[in-house]
Amino acid sequence: MNERGMEAFTAIVMGQTLGRAAELLNLTQSAVSHRLKDLEAELGAILIDRRKGLKAIRLTPAGQDFLPLAMQWQELHGKVAGFASKVPAHALRIGSVDSMNNHILPPLFQALRENEPPVFCEVSTSNSAVLYHKIESREVDVAFVLQELHFPYVAAKPFTRERMLVLRTGRDNLPEEVRAEDLEPRFELRFPWASPYQLWHDRVWPPEEVGELSVDTLLLIRNLLRDERQWAIIPESSIPFMLERNLKVQALIPPPPDRLSYKLTHRYPKSTTVEALEILDHLITKLDFVNAYAGLL
Known part of the structure; x- marks a missing residue:
């Protein structure tokens, strides 16, 4: 759909004159008229009655039928624009087992939030087996688990080791x-x-x-x-x-075996998450999770 033409049509209806519509859109009257003609050509119908002597705009029958659709478009277009302005530049869906979400990962979540640019996170809790499936189905972008399992499209890397x-x-x-x-x-x-x-x-x-x-x-x-x-x-x-x-x-x-954890990602991550995953890896190295619990006691 011709967005500029839709914008011109709704501005003309709201302003009631071509001059007022031009002011609303910060355009010349000829530019508004040209956009309207392009829309009418695309629709194959005349929307505005242009007969001389009319002090205010008058919609043709086709224009009256089209007006509700145009108003719905205006509302939806505004919502989409508002949503787009709120979408973060970087975002990750992170899954983890309960004990790691509560006792290991909070510093990482904080570092992601404080990074410039920030990485906005949606964090969920599941068991290790479920998280492998969620990574493979791309329900989450990265996961932290306590088991090393073999899934063809899941890459597992050691994350922490602790007594x-x-x-x-x-x-x-x-x-x-x-x-x-x-x-x-x-x-x-x-x-x-x-x-x-x-x-x-x-x-x-x-x-x-x-x-x-x-x-x-x-x-x-x-x-x-x-x-x-x-x-x-x-x-x-x-x-x-x-x-x-x-x-x-x-x-x-005798001592129990150390508890190992693993970071999971999809072998072919979505292009929209590549930069965020690179930031995540940088912060993991910076926070030195591999040695985080050495000599705690």
Whole structure:
């Protein structure tokens, strides 16, 4: 559709004269008239009655029929223009597992917001397997997960590495280390960490001896850990959150395997996200997530 002609037609209707329409559009009357003629030629219909002696414009029957459509176009055109002015230059849809969204990624989200130009983020939470599918289907642009799976169109790169430590409540004089045989498996608050951890766990504590309480968020561990006999195994990144409740942390012997996380992107990212992903990678390097938890305790 001839946008300039539509603009001229609605201005003529609102201004009621060709001169007033020219003022509204900051054009000459001849320019307005030319645009209107182009629109009428495209539509194959005369919209404005141009007979001499008329003090104000008069719509032809075709013009009367077309006017509601023109007004709808005017409204929609304004909404589109307003939307376009608000669309950020850079935007990313980011997916992550719960523990990383809460305890690892906030500094990255803040850095993306403060970057110049800023990268606007839409953040969502899912489990690792779901996030692989969301990356492959392009529902999210980048994801942070705790498992390395194989999807043909998903690129996975190591992101963080951190120790797993024992969390307990009770005495202030707990030693810095605790042996696995000193922890009663039936009092564990179990979290389903990745496969290497589960294999290690089953070797240290036979599955038939473990407790019945399994949780899927670290917040639940924080809220449920009340009894001195209870314990849980958590990643280093969650320690500041847990210590807000004055809980105690110990190194475990034998040590669990480190918790690894991975950054996922599509092997063929959308062209609209390439620059934002480059900014993301620059900030990840700058914030040094690979070594973020070395020597935390």
